[in-house]
Amino acid sequence: MTEPTDPTAPPVLPTATYAVTGATGHLGRLAVDALLRRDVPARNVFALVRDPEKAKDLADLGVGVREADYDRPDTLGPALEGIERLLLVSSPSAEDPVGQHTAVIRAADAADVGFVVYTSILHADDTENVLAPKHADTEDVLQGSGLPFAVARNGWYTENYTARLDDYLAHGEIVGATGDGRNSAATRADYAEAAVSLLTGDIADQQGYWELGGPAFTMAELAATITQVTGTEVTYRDISAEEFADALQSMGMDADTAGFVTALELSAARGELETDSPALENLLGRAPTPLVDAVRAARL
Numbered sequence: 100m101t102e103p104t105d106p107t108a109p110p111v112l113p114t115a116t117y118a119v120t121g122a123t124g125h126l127g128r129l130a131v132d133a134l135l136r137r138d139v140p141a142r143n144v145f146a147l148v149r150d151p152e153k154a155k156d157l158a159d160l161g162v163g164v165r166e167a168d169y170d171r172p173d174t175l176g177p178a179l180e181g182i183e184r185l186l187l188v189s190s191p192s193a194e195d196p197v198g199q200h201t202a203v204i205r206a207a208d209a210a211d212v213g214f215v216v217y218t219s220i221l222h223a224d225d226t227e228n229v230l231a232p233k234h235a236d237t238e239d240v241l242q243g244s245g246l247p248f249a250v251a252r253n254g255w256y257t258e259n260y261t262a263r264l265d266d267y268l269a270h271g272e273i274v275g276a277t278g279d280g281r282n283s284a285a286t287r288a289d290y291a292e293a294a295v296s297l298l299t300g301d302i303a304d305q306q307g308y309w310e311l312g313g314p315a316f317t318m319a320e321l322a323a324t325i326t327q328v329t330g331t332e333v334t335y336r337d338i339s340a341e342e343f344a345d346a347l348q349s350m351g352m353d354a355d356t357a358g359f360v361t362a363l364e365l366s367a368a369r370g371e372l373e374t375d376s377p378a379l380e381n382l383l384g385r386a387p388t389p390l391v392d393a394v395r396a397a398r399l
C-alpha cells in the first residue's frame with residue numbers, strides 16, 4: 100500500500116458539499132468545526148447524525164443536519180443525497196461495525212458521492228492490534244467499492260490518557276503493561292484537521308492510505324510530562340499482563356473486557372501504536388500538538 104508522497108496543504112473546495120458521519124461524537128464534531136474554519140460555507144456542510152435532537156447547536160450554525168443511522172440503511176440514502184465528499188467516522192459499535200460501514204459505503208456509491216475519507220487505525224493491514232480487523236475489513240470494502248477514497252489510519256488519541264489525568268494525579272502513578280512501547284498518540288483535533296485536509300484537497304493527491312500519528316512517547320515519558328506540567332510527581336509502574344488484567348477485574352471490569360483492554364496494552368508494548376510517518380504533520384501543515392500542550396490543555 101502506498102502513502103501519497105506529496106502531501107502539501109491542499110486547496111479547499113468551498114463549493115463542494117461535505118458530509119461528516121458521527122457528527123455528534125468527539126471526532127465528527129471537530130471535523131465539522133474544521134470544515135467551517137476552512138471557510139466552507141455552513142450550507143455546504145452536512146452533519147450526519149443518528150439523533151438530530153443532539154445536533155441543534157450544529158443546526159444553529161447553519162449546518163445541514165440529517166438523520167443517518169448506520170443500523171438503518173433507509174436513512175443513509177436520503178442523508179447522502181447531493182453529497183460530493185464524505186467523511187466516514189468509524190463506528191464505536193462492537194457488534195457489527197463492518198456491516199455498518201458497508202451500509203454507508205453502499206449508500207455513498209448509490210448516491211454518487213465522489214470521494215470518501217474513512218477513519219481507520221494505524222497499520223490496519225499489518226498489525227496484531229485487536230481493533231484492527233474491523234478497520235482492515237472496512238478498508239477492503241472501500242477498495243472494492245470502486246469509489247475514490249482516502250484512509251486516515253489514525254493512531255491513539257492523546258485524550259485516551261489526558262481524560263484520566265485526575266486519576267493519575269490522585270494516585271501519583273500510571274499503571275500499565277506497555278513496557279517501553281512507544282505510542283504516537285495525537286489529539287482528536289489534529290486527526291480531525293488532517294481528515295478535513297484529505298476531504299477538501301485534490302482527490303488525485305489525497306487518495307491512498309495515510310498513517311497518522313504524533314511524536315512517539317512511552318508511558319514513562321507521559322508520566323514525566325504530567326509531572327512537568329502539574330508539579331505533582333507521577334511515575335509509570337509497569338506490571339505484567341496478568342497483573343494488569345487482574346487489576347482491571349478487581350476494579351469491577353468483566354473478564355472479557357479486561358482481556359480486551361489488556362490486549363490493547365500488549366499491542367502498545369509491541370510498538371503497534373507507533374509510526375514514524377510524517378503524514379500527520381504534512382496534512383496539518385504544522386507540527387502535531389505536542390504532548391506537553393495536550394496535557395496542559397487538559398488541566399485548564
Ligand SMILES: NC(=O)c1ccc[n+]([C@@H]2O[C@H](COP(=O)([O-])OP(=O)(O)OC[C@H]3O[C@@H](n4cnc5c(N)ncnc54)[C@H](OP(=O)(O)O)[C@@H]3O)[C@@H](O)[C@H]2O)c1
Nearest residue numbers: 121123124125126127149168169170189190191254255256
Ligand atoms: N484512535 C483512538 O484512540 C480511538 C479511541 C476511541 C474510539 N476510536 C474510534 O474513532 C471513532 C471516533 O471517535 P470519537 O472519539 O469521536 O467517538 P465518539 O465520541 O464515541 O463518537 C462516535 C459517534 O458515532 C456515532 N454512532 C454510534 N452508533 C451509530 C449508529 N448506529 N449510526 C450512526 N452513528 C452512530 C455516535 O452517535 P451518538 O452521538 O448518537 O452517540 C457518535 O456520534 C470511534 O467511533 C471509534 O471507532 C478511536
